[in-house]
Amino acid sequence: MKTIQLSHGGGGEETNDLISDLFYKHFSNEILLKAEDAAILHINETIAFTTDSFTVSPIFFKGGDIGKLAIAGTVNDLAMMGAKPLYLSSSFIIEEGFSFKELERIVITMKNELAKSGAKIVCGDTKVVPKGSLDKIFINTAGIGALKTDGISAHNIQEGDAIIVSRDFGRHGATILAAREGIELDSDLESDCETLWPAVEALINSGIKVNALRDATRGGLAAVLNEWALSSNVCIEVEEEKLPVCDEVQGICEMLGFEAYDFANEGTFILSVSKDDVEKVLDVLKEFDFSSNATYIGSVTNEKPKKVILHSAWGSRRYLELPKGELLPRIC
């Protein structure tokens, strides 16, 4: 079996082979193929710029792999600012002995995910570290996007806004947890990992004024809503009954004592828009498979600024707190 050797990161012939036979082959575009020390980019608009590093175990999971995460994650960070993803960098840190075939599988996933937003990888780097120095592979991506609208910010949420979630949440966290702990499910639970730009672009093109957008990654829905309440000094009140959670995710939560709104997502976003625009937003989102179940979950008020309140269906209410520490299963 062909594996990655330390020499693939040595900067010599093997490195060149890896770059040309794998990365150039799949990420091919004229900027990258110039193979200069830096990519020369012509951008005449206001840009958004972001970076993220990706580590996940297992690296292949239902609904995606680390490569899909590395593209979707960075592209989504740009999209959530209303920026069209244009150019990405991609750095691989690979453990010696990693299978070449698996690396190629990851790279092909990345290529396919890039096609969804039209973004290009224009520069990159490869390091190979001795076996045991890291868990298989880490990928860092940075991205530049052209801002297509302004005013989208965690600070712009206003009293009277409606909060919408693009789909059922908690899937990525639950999928990874189930895979890691060997929980076998009689179901098709898979990660929500997805590039969100097409839906965001459609929202911008429809002329809807979006006050805030955020993909609910680590920390889940609970983290986003709390950050928003704090940043905009507002209260976010959510109807627990309306929160969309699929049966499989809820089942894992029941078994192990977790809350679905603390679980990570990789293709689920939350919007704050004027209440008048709720129907229009839902109509736009319904056009895309990954957001066809978008749901209006609550409102922005001044009841308890900086707090998120969950309303139960039987008339009681409580705070929804930020998740803290590592997620550990209950004892009994």
Added chain:
Amino acid sequence: MLNLKLKDLYSAFRDPKTIRALAGEINKEALKLKEPLYIMEVCGGHTHTIMKYGLKQLLPRSIEFIHGPGCPVCIMPKERIDHAIALANVENAILLTLGDMIRVPGSKTSLAEERSHGCDIRALYSPVDAIKVAEENPDKKVIFFAIGFETTTPMTAALLQMVEKKKLTNLYFHINHVLVPPAIEAIMQDGQAKINAFIGPSHVSVISGAKIYLPLPEKYNTPVSVSGFEPVDVMQAILMIVKQKNENRAEVEIQYSRAVSLEGNTKAQKLIEHYMQPRGHFRWRGIGDIADSALELREQYSKYDAEKVFADILPTEPIDDHKLCICGTILKGLAKPNDCKVFGTACTPKTPLGSCMVSSEGACNAYYRFGEI
């Protein structure tokens, strides 16, 4: 075959109409109460149900909850956590434990901190996973830091049975299994807490039976309802207690009749008895020494007993809590989390001074996370 989905097992027990109806009934019955009800919910799981589902908001002022000592992490004294830390530092060792134990501060550090310094410490999802770890690491000493009340004890006994069957020689047990009845008895004997009813945890009684609570109505004239953990369960248990009071009865009633019997799971009880015996003394965090309130491995299994095998490195001195922490007073039913001066300031889930804040089943943690709006 019955095609049941997991959702079917709990959705009816969170039905808004039923919860509202039970709340209405409790409020109506409570008007007839001759004295306020101070119900101790023994288990931290019930504290969380009450807070998480906002049940207290549906009840009259004449019903108050007193949070009990029933959280295995909360009641663990610092010297036992120091045992876990010492065991994790044994050369070539893997320390296994359950859930929040990883986060609880000992006298100087926590298992989470030790893990960041390179100790191999793992949180298990099920005790039987310890077998896999021991089999995959034959050259290592795998130590299971066993915690929990009557609910988790059978799993530890079953694990030991599997270890014997598989003739594994590298898996050791540090037993911290504690018992509900002696702890309640100690609190009632102390006499300071104004408790006049109990909600008993159903999972404990699935194993030990509802019979373990029979002395309480007899000795202290307190109604007991053995309850499940869903909101409908807890509301129904409260209604049963209010009715008992109004009818001038003090009995052990089983709300969670779908799994609890008076006798409990006798097979599990026998398995525990085979491997474990009452421990003369166990120091409960904040409460102090309670005789016969915990279990230990029987003499013939001492080769598996980490407390004996690694006795030389285990600290023996009792270590008290932080001076400002009132977890002990809370566990005795004498204070509420927000009576504590450092609650939510110096003591938060991120920087816990006491175990009631660090444990996800702790009363302080429930008050902090779900708060009273």
